[in-house]
Amino acid sequence: MYRKLWVLVFTLLGTLLLVGGVLAAAQPAEHRLSRAVVASPADLTPTYWLTVTTTSDVGGSDPNSERCDTHSPCTLRRALNEAHYYSAPGQIFHIGFDIPTGDPGYDAGNGVWIITVNSDNSGSETHAFRDFGVYGKVIVDGTTQPGGRALIVGPRIVLRGDNKKGAFNLTGGRNVIRGLAFQGFANNMITIPATNENLVEQNWFGLNVAGDDIYLRNPAYPEDGSGEAGVYAQMSGSSGTTNTIQSNVLVGFKGVAISVQGNNNFVLSNTVGTRANGTVPDVRADRKCKPNARYNNWFPGAGIDIFGRGNLVAYNRIVGLLFQSNDPLNTPDDAISVTGRNHIIRENIIGLTSDGVPFGTCGEGI
Numbered sequence: 001m002y003r004k005l006w007v008l009v010f011t012l013l014g015t016l017l018l019v020g021g022v023l024a025a026a027q028p029a030e031h032r033l034s035r036a037v038v039a040s041p042a043d044l045t046p047t048y049w050l051t052v053t054t055t056s057d058v059g060g061s062d063p064n065s066e067r068c069d070t071h072s073p074c075t076l077r078r079a080l081n082e083a084h085y086y087s088a089p090g091q092i093f094h095i096g097f098d099i100p101t102g103d104p105g106y107d108a109g110n111g112v113w114i115i116t117v118n119s120d121n122s123g124s125e126t127h128a129f130r131d132f133g134v135y136g137k138v139i140v141d142g143t144t145q146p147g148g149r150a151l152i153v154g155p156r157i158v159l160r161g162d163n164k165k166g167a168f169n170l171t172g173g174r175n176v177i178r179g180l181a182f183q184g185f186a187n188n189m190i191t192i193p194a195t196n197e198n199l200v201e202q203n204w205f206g207l208n209v210a211g212d213d214i215y216l217r218n219p220a221y222p223e224d225g226s227g228e229a230g231v232y233a234q235m236s237g238s239s240g241t242t243n244t245i246q247s248n249v250l251v252g253f254k255g256v257a258i259s260v261q262g263n264n265n266f267v268l269s270n271t272v273g274t275r276a277n278g279t280v281p282d283v284r285a286d287r288k289c290k291p292n293a294r295y296n297n298w299f300p301g302a303g304i305d306i307f308g309r310g311n312l313v314a315y316n317r318i319v320g321l322l323f324q325s326n327d328p329l330n331t332p333d334d335a336i337s338v339t340g341r342n343h344i345i346r347e348n349i350i351g352l353t354s355d356g357v358p359f360g361t362c363g364e365g366i
Contacts, residue, residue, distance in 0.1 A: 044174065046094035046139065048086065050079040053098055055105025055115045076115055076159075077122075080129050080138070087133025087172065096144035097157055110209045111149030112158050112181070119164040126187060127169045128161055136172020136195060142179030143202070154181065154211045154276055155204055161185035163217045170198045178202050183215040188229040194236035194262070198243045204276060205230035206252040206301070211276030214252035214299065222294070223324045225301050226252030235262035235308055244268065249276050253301040254323060261307040268312070271354075272335075273300030273320040273361075278354025280320055289362035291325040299324045303335040303361075310342045317349045322362045331362040338366065 050068050052075060059066045059077030067082035068074035076095070083093040097113070099106070105114045119128040132138045142157035149156060158181040159167060166187035168177060173195035181204040182189040189205050192198050206226030208215045218224045230250040233243050240262030249271045250257040257272045274280050280298050287293040300320035306313060318335040335350045351360040 044092055044137065044139065044176065046092045048083075048091050048093045050074060050082060050093065050095045051098050052076045052079055052095065053100075055099060055103050055113050057115060057118050057121065059121055076140075077129060080132070080140075083138045084130045084133045087135045089135055091135065092137045092139070094139045094141065096141055098144070098146060101147060107158075107209060111147075112154075112156050112209055113145065113148065114158045114160055114209070117159055117161050117167075117185075119162050122165065124165070124169070126165055127191065128165045128167050128185065129169075131169040131171040132175050133172050136170065136198075137174045138170075138172075139176040140168075140178070140180065141176065142181075144179075151179065154207075155179050155202070157181065158183060158209060159185075161217070166191055169193060170195055173197055175199070176201075180204075181207065181209070182230075183208070183226070184217045185227050186217065187227070188232035189227055190231045192231070192233035192240070192243055194234045194239040196239060196241050196243065198233075199246075200231055200248065201244070201246045203248045205248060205250040205257070207249060207276055211249070213275070214301075216252070222299070223254075223326075225254040225299065225323065228255040229253055229259060230257045231259070232256070233258075233260045233262055233265060238263075240308070241265065245270065249274070251275075251300050256302045256305050259305045259307075260311055263309045263311070265308075265311045267304060267306070267314075267316065269315045270304075270317075272303055272316065272318045274317070274353060278317055278319075280353055280357070280359050283359075288360075289322060289331060290328060291323050291330050292328045294324060297324075298322070302332045303337070303363075305337045305339075306343060306345075307339045309340050311340075311344075313338075313343065313345045314347050317352075317354065318361065319351060319353055319359050320361060334364045334366065335361050336366045 054073040056075050068078045079095045099113045117128045122128050142155050145156040161184040163186045167185050167189045169191045174197045176199045179202050231245050241264045244266040246268040287297050299322050321332045350365045
């Protein structure tokens with residue numbers, strides 16, 4: 001954490017064998033980061049459909065008390081309560097969105113719907129919503145929301161936390177989180193608690209609604225950044241495998257943007273430490289990588305941590321990486337930190353923005 005090594009990767013460096021059988025190579029600058037090699041499990045055909053029709057967060061702390069089949073309107077909280085309540089081996093839940101533009105949570109200027117989350121309604125000490133049930137298989141798909149801005153611009157559904165808890169706990173396995181923006185959550189925005197075959201894709205973590213700046217979870221304490229972690233995948237025994245985290249944008253995290261502690265997982269085509277479009281603001285050279293230079297600086301937070309065996313980390317872009325701190329030497333260690341064996345780390349861009357600016361990082365590359 002007390003290093004000031006600038007690392008910039010422009011061209012293919014060949015094969016670098018690291019301790020534990022890690023393969024690391026650089027990605028050509030022209031490589032398109034939208035590339036992804038893993039999709040949703042083919043057999044996840046929904047058997048149970050729910051449609052969120054409001055940005056309201058009412059729903060009660062007891063998952064038996066308020067569900068979309070017992071109360072109206074169907075909020076995201078009630079939909080997740082229902083998925084939790086009816087979780088069973090044969091059920092596959094699909095939660096989509098169809099919220100009108102007349103809803104009070106609609107931001108017409110940005111073409112998004114903002115769900116302001118009250119963590120006290122969850123009945124959980126760690127997450128703002130109920131977990132996904134014993135058997136999982138819950139699909140939450142923000143791309144189903146009609147209208148609003150073009151999906152190529154950014155997610156239409158924004159979950160705005162109250163800086164008390166994390167957002168989702170993907171219990172049961174085989175869950176899908178797609179096309180959402182997460183802001184203002186205190187802990188891990190998404191936790192994968194040693195479950196398998198989850199997919200987290202096309203989400204924003206820690207960005208403001210426009211995608212051009214960091215959303216601070218506590219503006220009074222900017223050193224807290226956008227949150228503790230974006231996606232945190234745990235491992236227990238042989239569980240915590242074949243999860244896919246792809247095509248997300250993550251920025252501003254105090255702890256880690258993505259942490260994977262398991263085997264045979266995939267971290268693909270994510271963008272870490274930048275605006276939504278892969279760029280960063282102009283920062284003077286005398287302020288860059290100085291955590292105590294609070295003004296006219298860019299604090300994109302931490303990078304990616306990998307543990308376990310046989311994980312694939314590819315096609316990601318990682319730029320910047322810096323915490324706001326009174327300690328002038330308190331910079332993140334690595335863009336990608338790797339522990340374990342038989343991982344493949346390849347074709348990532350480190351230190352180069354999408355518009356070709358050699359911004360660098362404030363720690364080591366890999």
